[in-house]
Amino acid sequence: MEEKGIVLTEEQKRRRRTRSIAIGVALAALVLLFYLITIVRLGPGVMDRAL
């Protein structure tokens, strides 16, 4: 059956895939960065909270 709507070329699919990978890598790097900033800024204080 023929696909309806906008059909991406192989090149367009490849570019979309690399964009998705780049966004994923950037998000993972941000998670790591925020974790490190939290530890450095708060230090042991990160455990100091009401339970």
Added chain:
Amino acid sequence: MSEARIDINTAASATIDTALAGQGGVRDFIALLKPRVMSLVVFTAVVALFASPVMPHPVIAVTAILCIAIGAGAAGALNMWYDADIDQVMSRTRGRPIPAGLVDPSEALAFGLILSVFSVVVLGLATNWLAAGLLGFTIFFYAVIYTMWLKRATPQNIVIGGAAGAFPPIVAWAAATGTVTIEPIILFLIIFFWTPPHFWALALVRSGDYARAGVPMLPVVAGPDETRRQIFLYSLILVPLGIAPVVLGFAGWLYLAVSVSLGVVFLALAGRLFMGRGDAVGPVARRLFAFSIVYLFALYAALLVERLVGLPPIEVASMHLPLHLPGIFA
């Protein structure tokens, strides 16, 4: 300035083929961040960070530099979004992602705005809100004051707009110390007064491009002779400013040797350009443009090396200036 009123219909009538827009690759989005400009921003910010009396934790230092770099990149993306019409008529900028039709203008705008907010907020959370505020102001200054207003309005565009490129050392210093003192202001002034001779040397050989795009660069509206005169005048201010860190007591013998020797060459080139005959302008302007990059890099590199190696600053006995003046924004 009435002479600045240039017909920009040529640029405004340029249309951008967006048939491929939305299909940009990662490389196109990186190009929106102006990586070459970003490298200068990162370098000057790193030097300011090392030159500051307080060295933050390495994670905080790397985060601060990252935020400054992303902020500068975001300003570059906003600049490319707004300037897409004139970028298309200049040979130097025709291949940029928006005029080439690879990135949709709305994508570039969203990309620039999101990165701007992200870089300012993260810098504020990781360091302090003075540094974040200064970074936010820098982005605003470049994207709005320079790009949207001055660039198309006055031949002094890059003089005032150059402040945006000069802010990173102040932002980095504020990120490290939480204050702004005379040292980062001197680092700011060096880049501020370096920008006009640097850009006008390029504009002298590219004036045709700017005229086509309707950008009132100094050589386009005032002619090459006036541009050469102003290059020389700005060089006369720049070279003593380059030596100021020694006089103010925060640079040593290595910096003194570099700033004096390269300053003499800078002045000699600017003088040759000013005195030279019309047909000799091109090669000397090109040489001055290339040398200006070496000059700024060497000045900042000398300061960095002195800090890394631990060379002490020169004590200027006759002057009793405190090493670190009270913070202006303490």
